[in-house]
Amino acid sequence: MQLTSQQFESKDVKVQLLLAGGYQYTVYLKSDAPVLHSLLTTIVARAYNQESAAHSLFQVPINEGYSALCFSSDRLVGLVTEPPIWVQQIEEIKPPSIDILNSNYIQIENFLSPKEYEQLINYVLKKESDFIATSTSTKEQDYRRSMVLYSFPEFAELIVKRIQEIITDVISKLGLPSFVISQIESQLTAHNDGNYYKIHNDNGSPETATRELTYIYYFNKQPKAFSGGELIIYDSKIENNFYVNAESYKKVEPLNNSIVFFLSRYMHEVRPVICPSKAFANSRFTINGWVRR
Ligand SMILES: O=C(O)CCC(=O)C(=O)O
Numbered sequence: 001m002q003l004t005s006q007q008f009e010s011k012d013v014k015v016q017l018l019l020a021g022g023y024q025y026t027v028y029l030k031s032d033a034p035v036l037h038s039l040l041t042t043i044v045a046r047a048y049n050q051e052s053a054a055h056s057l058f059q060v061p062i063n064e065g066y067s068a069l070c071f072s073s074d075r076l077v078g079l080v081t082e083p084p085i086w087v088q089q090i091e092e093i094k095p096p097s098i099d100i101l102n103s104n105y106i107q108i109e110n111f112l113s114p115k116e117y118e119q120l121i122n123y124v125l126k127k128e129s130d131f132i133a134t135s136t137s138t139k140e141q142d143y144r145r146s147m148v149l150y151s152f153p154e155f156a157e158l159i160v161k162r163i164q165e166i167i168t169d170v171i172s173k174l175g176l177p178s179f180v181i182s183q184i185e186s187q188l189t190a191h192n193d194g195n196y197y198k199i200h201n202d203n204g205s206p207e208t209a210t211r212e213l214t215y216i217y218y219f220n221k222q223p224k225a226f227s228g229g230e231l232i233i234y235d236s237k238i239e240n241n242f243y244v245n246a247e248s249y250k251k252v253e254p255l256n257n258s259i260v261f262f263l264s265r266y267m268h269e270v271r272p273v274i275c276p277s278k279a280f281a282n283s284r285f286t287i288n289g290w291v292r293r
């Protein structure tokens, strides 16, 4: 057993370090010294079996700073402090936490006027034969099942115009810095019985990288004759410098005549649609697309 000593008057806290093998050292540290904080943190983390406690090197100044006591943190068994220091361990030391980045979206109801909505439904029902099966940029089988119409000029123009009217407000409500819009893309989709779109983001390739916001305008014939088809927007976390989806998510109902906006980088999916009639007219329809910077 060894003991080192220092003048007590010059320091705030007398700290007895209890090390593996029965060694003890007494040092005097300022109550706000970072090393004191680290010593306490190590003990508390070990009590909670946390990995972060495992390997670090302590270098504690002794002999009024003329010498240093060095030991590996795994040798530290306990501390005796005088005056006592009580640690609020539960709040201060959490398990190595993964930061979850909350996903934000906004949904605006009654987006088109009743007349515009009526015209759109009538238009789409006449266009059934022009719809083609969707695919994905990766061409992965069974990743996406739905129908799409790429040319619908009158309504593409209408939607883009309406989006332009509100986009500044949308960007600000989402808490995003403003950006110059280079283009607003649009497509018209129909999800019928058993259709879905598995988890993806909308700007993960060089061609799509400038997509900033995704919008989805939902519409369906009334009364609604499908269920499911919810939009799932995942929260994010960062892994190896990439955004990946967290477990947590927001569930968005595809409400008739509503439009949803969210960041194109968010991972999202369309849950399977159940449409017992299988009639095209009863599909879950969207005009959706991307606001590019
Ligand atoms: O239809 C939806 O709710 C989402 C569609 C979508 O994610 C897409 O087309 O990229």
Ligand SMILES: [Fe+2]
Binding pocket: 200, 201, 202, 214, 268
């Ligand atoms: Fe998408």
